[in-house]
Amino acid sequence: MNYLLSFLLFTASTFFISETEPEKKSELPQSDVVIELFSSSTCPGCAQSDARIRSWLDEHPERDRIHIIKYPMWGPGAGCFFYHENPAPVMGRASYYGRIQRVPTAFVNGTNFGITIADWFETADTLLTTEPSLNISVNAKTNEALLEFDIEIKTLNGEPIPENSVLRSALVESNIEHDAPNGSKIHDHVVRAMFPNTRGIELKPDNIIKIRFSEPINENWDKDNLKIVLFVQQDTEEKIILGSASTSIN
Numbered sequence: 001m002n003y004l005l006s007f008l009l010f011t012a013s014t015f016f017i018s019e020t021e022p023e024k025k026s027e028l029p030q031s032d033v034v035i036e037l038f039s040s041s042t043c044p045g046c047a048q049s050d051a052r053i054r055s056w057l058d059e060h061p062e063r064d065r066i067h068i069i070k071y072p073m074w075g076p077g078a079g080c081f082f083y084h085e086n087p088a089p090v091m092g093r094a095s096y097y098g099r100i101q102r103v104p105t106a107f108v109n110g111t112n113f114g115i116t117i118a119d120w121f122e123t124a125d126t127l128l129t130t131e132p133s134l135n136i137s138v139n140a141k142t143n144e145a146l147l148e149f150d151i152e153i154k155t156l157n158g159e160p161i162p163e164n165s166v167l168r169s170a171l172v173e174s175n176i177e178h179d180a181p182n183g184s185k186i187h188d189h190v191v192r193a194m195f196p197n198t199r200g201i202e203l204k205p206d207n208i209i210k211i212r213f214s215e216p217i218n219e220n221w222d223k224d225n226l227k228i229v230l231f232v233q234q235d236t237e238e239k240i241i242l243g244s245a246s247t248s249i250n
Helices: 002-020 044-059 081-085 087-097 117-128
Strands: 033-039 066-072 105-108 134-143 146-155 165-173 190-195 208-216 226-234 245-248
Touching: 033 044, 033 087, 033 117, 044 066, 044 117, 066 081, 066 087, 066 165, 066 190, 066 226, 081 087, 087 190, 105 117, 134 226, 134 245, 146 165, 146 226, 190 208
Parallel strands: 033 066
Antiparallel strands: 033 105, 134 146, 146 208, 165 190, 165 226, 226 245
């Protein structure tokens, strides 16, 4: 009887421990994802995509590794307010990818996934589970009217950065209040600038690269809602190399 009681207590204790033991997470690094969204504040469908993106990010456990850059296109209609305010980065990226047929259109890590929102989300979720090739660390701070950047890029696979690779840096602003023709009142991830321009900084084939530069900042931008998104893109294939990064502005 005592033997049976001891056996039952041992079994119960073992079951309890196995149920409460925290799940071990993989220590392998996982990649971030860049979604470049061509949109417009005059497009009714864009307002719907904005709402779905906001809801998706709010509920996503890896939201900090998903970086969205919204390029406001001119049309349809009388023209998007954000486009007229700052057309240069929008047209530069639209020209890079070729003609944008419709909005909203999204490129996920450099690949065109068109207007199907479910495809954007599914692809992003898949890429989030992959191992990155690069690690990008960045410190961004303001110094009076300048933004100052310290960037370090390291390869993680022992191979140098591929030829024809370019570092691109996009400054985006969120929580912008504007009553848009499509009904949107709050606008997130709106591109404000690309540094030094949409062509980016060409990288040498190396394992570690350090870059420091500064750029002027517009006093009308809300520094508390600014974020810099950095990614390395191989221009021969337009693919973004796994391992992007973002940071708020100090």
